[in-house]
Amino acid sequence: MIISASRRTDIPAFFGDWFINRIKEGFTMYRNPMRPTQVFAVSLLPEDVDAIVFWTKNPKNFLNKLRYLDGYTYYFLFTVTPYGKDIEPGIPSKDEVIQTFIELSNIIGKKRVIWRYDPIIVNDKMPLSSHKEKFEELCEKLSPYTQKCIISYVEFYSKLADKLNKINAKGLSAEELYNVFSEISKIGKKYNLSVETCAQKLPVEELGLKKAQCVDGDLINELKREKGFGNDIKYKKDKNQRKECGCVQSVDIGMFNTCRHFCIYCYANHGKDSIIKNAQKYDVNSPLLCSCLDIEKDEIRIKGKESSWKLDKEAVQGGKLNSTESYGQLWFDDSNENLSEKLDSWLEKKVLEYIKNYTTSCYHK
Structure with missing residues (x-):
């Protein structure tokens, strides 16, 4: 890539x-x-x-x-x-x-x-x-x-x-x-x-x-x-x-x-x-440049080499982020990529960890 x-x-x-x-x-x-x-x-x-x-x-x-x-x-x-x-x-x-x-x-x-x-x-x-x-x-x-x-x-x-x-x-x-x-x-x-x-x-x-x-x-x-x-x-x-x-x-x-x-x-x-x-939204530590993640409104996708797949927003908001075993439940399988490749994805785990610890937002709900 x-x-x-x-x-x-x-x-x-x-x-x-x-x-x-x-x-x-x-x-x-x-x-x-x-x-x-x-x-x-x-x-x-x-x-x-x-x-x-x-x-x-x-x-x-x-x-x-x-x-x-x-x-x-x-x-x-x-x-x-x-x-x-x-x-x-x-x-x-x-x-x-x-x-x-x-x-x-x-x-x-x-x-x-x-x-x-x-x-x-x-x-x-x-x-x-x-x-x-x-x-x-x-x-x-x-x-x-x-x-x-x-x-x-x-x-x-x-x-x-x-x-x-x-x-x-x-x-x-x-x-x-x-x-x-x-x-x-x-x-x-x-x-x-x-x-x-x-x-x-x-x-x-x-x-x-x-x-x-x-x-x-x-x-x-x-x-x-x-x-x-x-x-x-x-x-x-x-x-x-x-x-x-x-x-x-x-x-x-x-x-x-x-x-x-x-x-x-x-x-x-x-x-x-x-x-x-x-x-005003620039945060040197944010994954997003001059933008803040809105868990409720944003569709979050993992970008692979040839495709991408979407995070299950309800699973995230429901707090189902406690173990590696739960990762497989957090993705809509809307790509042709193998699920085992998703489970082993370092990037997926990193994003989920970030979302789990995400406590601030530019958007006041």
Whole structure:
């Protein structure tokens, strides 16, 4: 199982302590964003995790926590753009971000730090000529510390349209996009960077570009081989992502409306009010990020490799959690997995133990 941490928020920047507590505890829980009352528990034990993919714009405060990940295969997708506070109000100075990029690469190696120049936004303040200039400046500074740069053009999602219109972001034709990608690709090659495009509909192969797999099964297998971690795995395409997305399947443990970078182009935040509300529920020791378990309302499921199964809520509320022998009574058998595998599941027992001792809630009943 591949853990994505996270497309939905910047865990290394804001929730590093929480994440390491989850590593120490061996499991985490997350809400289904399409059905928020459905909560999944997933193991974070090294033997259950194929890899962890971190998505971040500022992992500075996470660098001293990397020692806890020695038993894992992992890499970082690190976004560095040329934008100012008008577009990325919560990002530190570019000099500080670049220094953090360099420090991270020096610690874990440049193969495991992938630069994202993403999203590309063209407007009056940042025309294509400025992108070419700024991209080359960043290449000069970052290319010794990474092997790959992933690029994409900004998506005009309906909920972002007003914000992007305020900065006069331009929607480009296919020909104009080709021009953007072509110019950036030429600069990347000059610095021996592999430039790949993320979830773009254009046939960019004609420009000599690859289509990216941000959650990259081939890279994960390569990194696992280097650590001596078993045989290669043929990972499936992630059907929950956009058609053009090349990522393989992963489990995202983040939560929307929790990132405090407040980037104007972000699809994962709806507004500051939602972020402030969720921040009030942040508990560094909770299995759930910025959320509290509601035993009465939440459907709790154990996430297996290929399926999941549901906790019998009435059994939990009835207090039938006293012995290992009772575990078999606590699950609706609504999957094809063998019951004996459930009974032996360390994760099931851990979740049941947590629920048994769970005495506080954000929800006052």
